[in-house]
Amino acid sequence: MCAMTDESEQRREIGHDEYDPVGTLALITVYFLIIALLWVFMYFVEFLGNEPTVVGSFLTVVGIA
Amino acid sequence: MSNAYIDDFPAEAKVVRTAFYSSFLALALGGVFGVIQTLHRTGYYRFIDSADYYTVLTAHGVFLVISFTIFFLVGVFTWAITTSLDRGVEDLRFTWGWYGLMAIGITLSGVAILAGFTDATDISASVLFTFYAPLQAHPMFYLGLVLFVVGTWLAGVDWFRSWWAWKAENPDERIPLPTFMVLTTMLMWYIATLGVAAAILVFLLPWSLGLVESVNPLLTRTLFWFFGHPVVYFWLMPAYMMWYIMLPKVSGGKLFSDPLARVVFVLFLILSVPTGIHHQYLDPGIAEGFKFIAMTNTMFLLLPSLLTAFTVVASMEHGARQRGGEGYFGWLKALPWRDPVFTGMALAGLMFAAAGFSGMINAGMNINYLVHNTFWVVGHFHLTVGTAVALTFMAVTYWFLPQITGKALWSRSVALGQVVLWFVGMTFMSNAMHRAGLLGVPRRTAEPQYDGFEFEAAVGTMGELQAQIALGGILLTLSLVLFFANVVGTALNGRSDDLPANEYAGTLSGPEDAPLVLDNLKLWTAIAVVLVVFAYTFPLLSIIDRGGLFGPDINPFPVSLETVHLLAFALESHVTGALESVAWLGVNR
Ligand code: HEM
Ligand SMILES: [Cu+2]
Numbered sequence: 001m002c003a004m005t006d007e008s009e010q011r012r013e014i015g016h017d018e019y020d021p022v023g024t025l026a027l028i029t030v031y032f033l034i035i036a037l038l039w040v041f042m043y044f045v046e047f048l049g050n051e052p053t054v055v056g057s058f059l060t061v062v063g064i065a
Numbered sequence: 066m067s068n069a070y071i072d073d074f075p076a077e078a079k080v081v082r083t084a085f086y087s088s089f090l091a092l093a094l095g096g097v098f099g100v101i102q103t104l105h106r107t108g109y110y111r112f113i114d115s116a117d118y119y120t121v122l123t124a125h126g127v128f129l130v131i132s133f134t135i136f137f138l139v140g141v142f143t144w145a146i147t148t149s150l151d152r153g154v155e156d157l158r159f160t161w162g163w164y165g166l167m168a169i170g171i172t173l174s175g176v177a178i179l180a181g182f183t184d185a186t187d188i189s190a191s192v193l194f195t196f197y198a199p200l201q202a203h204p205m206f207y208l209g210l211v212l213f214v215v216g217t218w219l220a221g222v223d224w225f226r227s228w229w230a231w232k233a234e235n236p237d238e239r240i241p242l243p244t245f246m247v248l249t250t251m252l253m254w255y256i257a258t259l260g261v262a263a264a265i266l267v268f269l270l271p272w273s274l275g276l277v278e279s280v281n282p283l284l285t286r287t288l289f290w291f292f293g294h295p296v297v298y299f300w301l302m303p304a305y306m307m308w309y310i311m312l313p314k315v316s317g318g319k320l321f322s323d324p325l326a327r328v329v330f331v332l333f334l335i336l337s338v339p340t341g342i343h344h345q346y347l348d349p350g351i352a353e354g355f356k357f358i359a360m361t362n363t364m365f366l367l368l369p370s371l372l373t374a375f376t377v378v379a380s381m382e383h384g385a386r387q388r389g390g391e392g393y394f395g396w397l398k399a400l401p402w403r404d405p406v407f408t409g410m411a412l413a414g415l416m417f418a419a420a421g422f423s424g425m426i427n428a429g430m431n432i433n434y435l436v437h438n439t440f441w442v443v444g445h446f447h448l449t450v451g452t453a454v455a456l457t458f459m460a461v462t463y464w465f466l467p468q469i470t471g472k473a474l475w476s477r478s479v480a481l482g483q484v485v486l487w488f489v490g491m492t493f494m495s496n497a498m499h500r501a502g503l504l505g506v507p508r509r510t511a512e513p514q515y516d517g518f519e520f521e522a523a524v525g526t527m528g529e530l531q532a533q534i535a536l537g538g539i540l541l542t543l544s545l546v547l548f549f550a551n552v553v554g555t556a557l558n559g560r561s562d563d564l565p566a567n568e569y570a571g572t573l574s575g576p577e578d579a580p581l582v583l584d585n586l587k588l589w590t591a592i593a594v595v596l597v598v599f600a601y602t603f604p605l606l607s608i609i610d611r612g613g614l615f616g617p618d619i620n621p622f623p624v625s626l627e628t629v630h631l632l633a634f635a636l637e638s639h640v641t642g643a644l645e646s647v648a649w650l651g652v653n654r
Binding site (some may be wrong): 009010011012013014015016019021022023024026027028031034035038042045 | 574
């Protein structure tokens with residue numbers, strides 16, 4: 001039987017005003033941190049592992065590439 | 066007697082069922098081709114000729130991203146309109162009419178593609194799902210696509226008719242959220258498909274019929290991507306709809322915010338189309354400035370996806386807390402992980418979050434150079450359309466099947482195993498594809514192996530990547546087998562009169578909190594059109610100006626084995642020529 005999990009398992013009713021999505025904030029913060037770390041990591045993959053692409057001379061001048 | 070969809074709308078349930086079954090047939094075919102090409106390219110098992118690889122790949126692409134996704138979503142949309150307006154379709158013959166047109170269209174295209182496997186006819190269409198000129202398909206392929214798209218246009222007319230009729234009876238009410246989502250998606254689709262319609266009707270079809278001598282490949286390509294980017298939102302928006310209106314319910318909660326959901330769909334309507342050029346960052350002949358505009362629009366397009374992440378997660382959390390969940394992360398344990406409908410959608414959403422990152426890489430003009438046309442891109446879209454969309458569709462199928470057949474689901478535990486297996490298989494396959502792409506492994510290549518050259522992995526080995534891709538492909542195929550077992554098993558069940566009611570999620574903050582202007586569809590459509598005109602007029606004019614409306618002098622290029630030899634010859638003389646001139650330059654330094 002494919003009963004949908006719904007009110008039957010509900011323990012309490014939380015209305016609009018009592019609800020504070022802190023868990024969502026926590027998860028999204030974690031996601032943001034992962035993205036930021038990957039972004040830093042990208043620098044190594046893109047610029048240290050390869051010749052510069054469209055961003056020609058500036059990086060070479062600054063000595064990053 | 067239960068309150069399932071089929072009890073209230075028996076005739077419409079039949080339409081939805083037929084659309085779903087058509088979609089599943091395409092999924093089955095596409096899956097078979099998927100595993101064939103996975104084993105072929107990784108070198109594990111090659112039983113087809115490498116020249117046929119491109120026929121397989123065309124079939125995989127077209128069946129999955131055109132027929133599987135679109136047949137499924139017209140089913141979902143029909144359900145959404147009839148359920149949320151609480152009225153049947155206006156004219157059932159019209160409804161079957163558009164379904165029939167879509168079915169005839171895709172059959173013509175499909176036959177043209179599959180005919181490429183035999184020498185019995187000279188029909189073929191191994192042009193991949195992007196059908197870039199100068200690759201040329203049999204006219205039947207293009208004609209079929211046109212009929213299919215016209216079918217979807219009429220489907221949209223059907224849904225608008227329902228809304229107009231409802232509005233006449235309910236002049237003061239807000240558009241119900243599911244209907245709002247369908248209408249904005251269809252408006253986006255009408256604008257988007259003008260691109261392919263022009264590409265096919267004005268250029269490719271006449272060219273393949275021999276009515277015109279040549280085409281301007283950059284022009285038809287640009288028109289293709291005018292449609293090719295927004296089509297991804299055509300797949301995604303129904304999946305989002307499921308995340309907004311089904312996921313909160315199966316989580317045991319309510320949608321966090323109806324107004325936010327409307328904002329998201331409006332943003333998609335406005336921003337989906339003027340971004341297509343981001344697929345052409347590497348196309349010579351389009352000025353960097355135009356590409357930059359497309360990049361900027363693309364980055365704005367991240368906004369509705371991030372808003373969705375917030376709203377959907379907050380709605381799940383609401384469910385979890387109502388079910389007794391506590392803490393910053395502890396609430397995750399209170400979610401109904403044993404329910405395949407929930408777990409499938411949640412895992413699909415998780416994969417989409419990962420795809421968000423690889424998508425940002427693709428979207429950046431300079432970083433795109435690193436991954437363009439590599440296996441990375443294939444890894445990326447197996448996370449988006451191949452999982453966020455496909456897995457969501459499979460997961461909600463487990464809710465829809467009882468609603469549209471009136472029969473209980475064959476097995477809930479098989480369903481749970483299926484969605485988890487898809488997630489695991491895709492983790493292997495897609496992750497390894499991304500990594501292989503970074504090493505420069507090309508996509509769309511039957512034998513990505515070269516004499517005297519080895520791909521070198523900084524971490525792990527090429528062999529390990531190939532093994533993960535093949536393993537992932539096999540797990541995905543097994544997952545499909547389980548999925549079809551459930552579809553067939555359910556169809557063979559007897560009628561049940563103890564089915565859940567046909568309902569979708571309530572809202573914490575309802576439409577009464579949404580500004581009225583959000584429902585002004587004319588305004589949003591006008592803004593969308595203006596943005597498209599801004600983003601595309603100049604690139605198109607400059608492409609036509611340089612290359613001519615029908616191209617300088619490109620000859621048709623039917624795809625067959627002879628042309629491969631021809632191509633090899635042309636390439637050889639080209640390369641020797643280039644080498645000679647390089648040598649000449651060297652001598653004259
Ligand atoms: C059994 C599951 C699947 C397997 C094993 C699989 C495997 C593959 C592989 C290996 C490729 C790359 C071939 C190449 O570039 O040479 C590919 C391409 C592709 N796949 Fe899948 N795939 C699966 C499911 C899906 C699904 C569910 C979708 C979409 C709904 C999808 C959409 C695509 C598209 C659009 C392409 C690109 C075709 C082209 O380059 O023209 N695949 N697939
Ligand atoms: Cu795109």
